[in-house]
Amino acid sequence: MFDKYIIDADSVRNLGPADAPTGFSFTTKLGYYRGLGLSMVEDMAVSIDDEPIARDCIRFDEGPGPLTLDAMETAFDRRWAFGAPAQLLVDHPGGFPQGEHRLTLQQRLRISYMPFPSINIDEKLIRFAGNQG
């Protein structure tokens, strides 16, 4: 229902030393009409130009601090509020590639009243020239 908004295309930043980035981050919102406990976020699959990034290279932070996707599964005391931006932190030596690249995010959510998972997909063309400002 909110697929096209779940990646904030202007939020991509490199992480680590400017001359040797260790990864990148971007802002995402939950593609759902209410908030959800983190334990029900089954997956946040990230890829660049259709090249998938390993699940264990991705961490999530809705505010209190980063968690691996596996750790999210038992984070019963944490919740991602409706419409609230969160950070995805991606280990990716060299950072986000320079120039134009497609960034894809697939959120897979375990929604109790639905017989199947809710899949939300967004893909944005990112024009990245390193961290600005």
Next chain:
Amino acid sequence: MPSKISRGVSLYSFQEEMFLGTLSVEDCIAFAASIGATGIEILPEQNMPGFPNISDAEVDRWKAMVERHGCHFTAYDMFLDTKRRKDRLMTDDEQVESITRDLKLCHRLGIRNMRVLVFVRPDILGRCVPVAEELDIHMGVEVHAPWNLDHAWILRTIEEADRLGTRHLGILPDMGIFMKHYPPAFRARFERQGARPEVAQFIVDSHEAKIMAEYTIYEVAVKMQGNKAEVAMAETLRHAPYANPKRLAEYAPYFRHIQAKFYEMDEDCTDPAIAYDEAIDVLVGCGWEGTLSSEYEGNRWIQDVQAVDSREQVRRQHVMFERLIAAAEAKHGLQEAQ
């Protein structure tokens, strides 16, 4: 004497703007007040970022906000995360505990209707009835398409309420069950996604003729070798039923709130898809007392091509409500005393 139908809105209606941060909750409530839709239905899990830990100060702030705009709460939409854990479903005791948590917050907010998700088991709700009675909250199981008022699953909740002899368990109809015509907004989006106009027309015609969905899906998927968008469009027919609005009268004692689902309103303030004319005629005719609470769900069908204006859509629906309620009152001899 006029009918006893009140008008309201669910904050669900403004999900697009609230998600994007262009409207606050208070903006939505102020807007509802401006169109005389003074009954406010909330989704605490959407509208209260701190859920489920809501302080007394927060409860007071909400009550004051609603009162400041001359509005009042009508309903509380609960959720139940039976799949909270990956390794197992919630136990029955945990489900009762979660629902009890919601009943308590609902009561603290001063709300007397709780919308219960349709998948919640009748026996679990039966166990929650003592608390609902103590707090004087009506638990209404949402009758959402493709279920309908006579569906066996819904009848189980009615039977549980009758067995317990309680007025605090019942149903809560979602008007999406009365989809008389296929929504033009659905068709338009599938065409933008690649559905051929002639195939889209076949699907619309099949819906109009009330042909069982499975026949149409087979025709489109197999015989016509439909593309992805065409098959997806045909599959929406499974969730696009037209139930008999006359049944509302028989079940009226079991509900006090209605989610007035809609996908689009035309410029002349008519709903091209859902049979509100028939439903409101029945509700007025049987003397039902409760709130018609707007539930706009059209954003997801148009956001790929245009900005969503939920307020304008809700405004048009309320112009329609006023018109249809007045017409039904006249028909049933319930006109306002001069």
